[in-house]
Amino acid sequence: MANPTVILKKQGEIVIEDCPIPEPKPGEVLLQMQDVGICGSDVHYWQHGRIGDFVVKAPMVLGHEASGVVSKVGEGVSNLKVGDRVAIEPGVPCHTCKNCKIGRYNLCPDMKFCSTPPVHGNLAKFYTHAADFCFKLPDNVSTEEGAFLEPLSVGVHACRRAGVSLGSRVLVCGAGPIGLVNLMTAKANGASEVCITDIDEKRLEMAKAVGADYTVLVKSRDGQEVARQIEEVMGQKPEITIECSGAPPSIQTAIYATESGGCVVLVGLGPADVTLPIVNASVREVDIRGIFRYVNCYPTALAMIASGKVNVKPLITHRFKLQDSVKAFETVAKGEGIKVMIHSKRKMDIKQEEIILRLKTLFLIPFYVLSAVYFVLYQPFLHYPEETFSAAFFKVLPILALIGFVRLNAGDEDIIHNPIPKSDFHKFTILGLLFSSIGDACLIARETMFIPGMLFFSIAQAWYMYALGPGNKGSRLESIFYLGGTGTFLFLECSIDGIFMKFLVLIYTGLIFTVGWRAASRFEREQSYPAFLGFAGILLFTFSDFLIAINKWKFYIPFTEFLVMITYYGGQLGIALGTLKH
Template sequence: MCIAHHNPSVQVTADHRIEIKQNEVPELKPGEVLIHPRVTGICGSDIHLWKHGQIGDLKVLDNLVLGHEAAGEIIGVGDEVKNVAIGDRVAIEPGIPCNACFLCRQGDYNLCQDVKFIGMYPHAGSMQRYLVHDARYVYKLPDNMTYAQGALVEPVSVGYHGVERANLILGHGVMIAGAGPIGLVTLLLVKAAGCTPIVITDLSEGRLAFAKKLVPDVITYKIDPKLSPQENGAQIRKIFGDTELEAPSRILECTGVETSIITCAYVVRRSGLLMIIGVGKDTFNNFPFMQLSFAEIDLKFSNRYHDTWPTVINMISNGIINVDDLVTHRFELEKADEAIALASDPRKGSIKVLIEDMQSKL
């Protein structure tokens, strides 16, 4: 099957340009499927790869097809594939682990150091008309789910993995730091988990207003950059109450920003848990070591996800969470450069920007 002649794709170059150009499609191997990605969400990492050319040690050394938040249609099936068939609508889990290392064997395949993650160099992502992927990491969508909802399974999975690791307690107060896309999906999940009260913080009044529209009973707090983390932390604590017992036992930090993490350390109650979901700098200079140590606050981290697709699909399909309102903009594949530019501009007020390709299949 030769379709290389018409496979438009969105590529970032090593010199930080976005190009829409044709991309070759590899031949199907046993165990693989050919997918027509119908919807791909733009992630902050896509923008980071464009503007900075790397995330940590992951560098863009040549043209790279972006995209990893995706859902699409199966249009080709390799030998030995039994879980899906041509015509199936699927959500795509973007990471393909080695399935051989001790991390994979113990179930923590999100930590596999040999993972092939689409949209990260050198593995082509989903912002193209045709994508070849390992059949073990695609999941059928129920008839009542849209492709857009299928694409949102990926960012929801990021929040879900952090929420799962945080061991939330029914009826306990929770603070969420950051009202970006991951903070907002985390808000939906925390609400579904029965935590109360829920406070979400951000620097942006617009994003806090969006959070309030998403979950009307959430309490918003606009971080005051003129105040120290300790002072902002004290103000947030007052929202929960005056006693140590009333302070939130769980904090979900979704920005990765140093000052935000420090603020969280002064909000979480003694013997509580601070879960860091956000991605930040390589090192911090002002880590509040003794604040966490004296209070025996557990500090945990979350990296991507594992075994979340079936659960998140069930939650969306069965109405436990409603992700539709997260989508603020939609663009055709051929206008993806405009979509990425918009998503990168905080003045535009976007939350989740989708790239859609509804062209008829091959």
């Protein structure tokens, strides 16, 4: 199949059919889909054929929580290019009505929203979408997280409508996927206490794991009784309640539980008509606000994930291939897990990628061989190599092999053979390795070329710094690395001759410890194996440079030359492995 597509033929029947690969219109991009999350609305259309006034009258492609890679750009598209990984905001408004013009495009009467009859969704291999509603993902955000921006944006919008801010006391009713993202968003916005309710104890355990301060297992349908239970647990009534279940008893609980003058935001959609304790809300001036999807929330949701303020990865409990989509829908319908993801790559694509990844790692063999040759030829007695051109040449060959490895790992093609260019992360890492190799060649002549070598290594560290992106500001890691850098410089400073050399060492120390902080921040955000390897590589690199400094300005350490090179090569290997996809 060129474009396998998951189609709801009619109520209760899902099939996978091959559809033509669409051509992007002006202002659109063709996307090779990566990950699509299953939403409760998708399941509802499958089981019931309708949600309110939205009725499935003809076969419809499912899916709207999605991410993809740009395969082709239509006329007039300037914000995206082939190879960009993007999150897809599924609703495209008309841009001309009153609601669009005042910035509330989610209320546009002519909204075209994926997988909402009669508009097709994006659970397919290829899909076209308006480029303006595709958001480029930074390198530290996975495509799974990109797909999760859709439900997370619901949480962002709900918290905005509710006015959640620093110190807010918040109640979330319902610990399903939407309830959990509202919990996480409330905490990210500064809520001091968040209580969450549900009828499922396992979901409450997940809520506790992702940040809930209190949980309440609901066993009664009496809203006032549950409200009293919530007040007992929290010690006082919440100022804000975000109702995410749509169940009538839960909506009643939300109103009773909220303190006078507070706010209730209705996120969950249940029956069309619900009995509410409206007098109770009126006499206590409890505001009741609805929300519909989200508006202008994707940039905020993306920033929350990219900065590490919100970690949605624990919520992804099940993963299926595209050909197993029916099984994925059945899993959601049974209430198993939290968020179910469908990977749009076909089984053959996944196998091919695994083979390619293994082949790419074979490119490390030249690095290992050349490193061994260097140690055999130039360090047989564990002393510093002679200052010769051949020594410098063999010294940098292993690093050049790593540059080839990173370049090979960065290159790719999509299924219709459009090249996917390497990311800035790969480009900057390659530049860092290149300038490191030049600096290392200079350091063969330890005295006459030491300053040029330091300058080249400083440029290398600057490229690594750009590659890793910003560190987590205000974190404990920032303090640790900057205190470490300050302490290292003060330790060396008294032994360094000359103001200029002291200035160079100060700059270089600041750079390398900043790189360490950023590498640690990347690992803290991603919790991935490549990020760990990259961080370990930077630590080894730093240790190697520290040995050089001790040996030059403090005292001689036995076998320093051997230790310097083994940690240097190990560090550069870790940095190169840090570019692997995860």
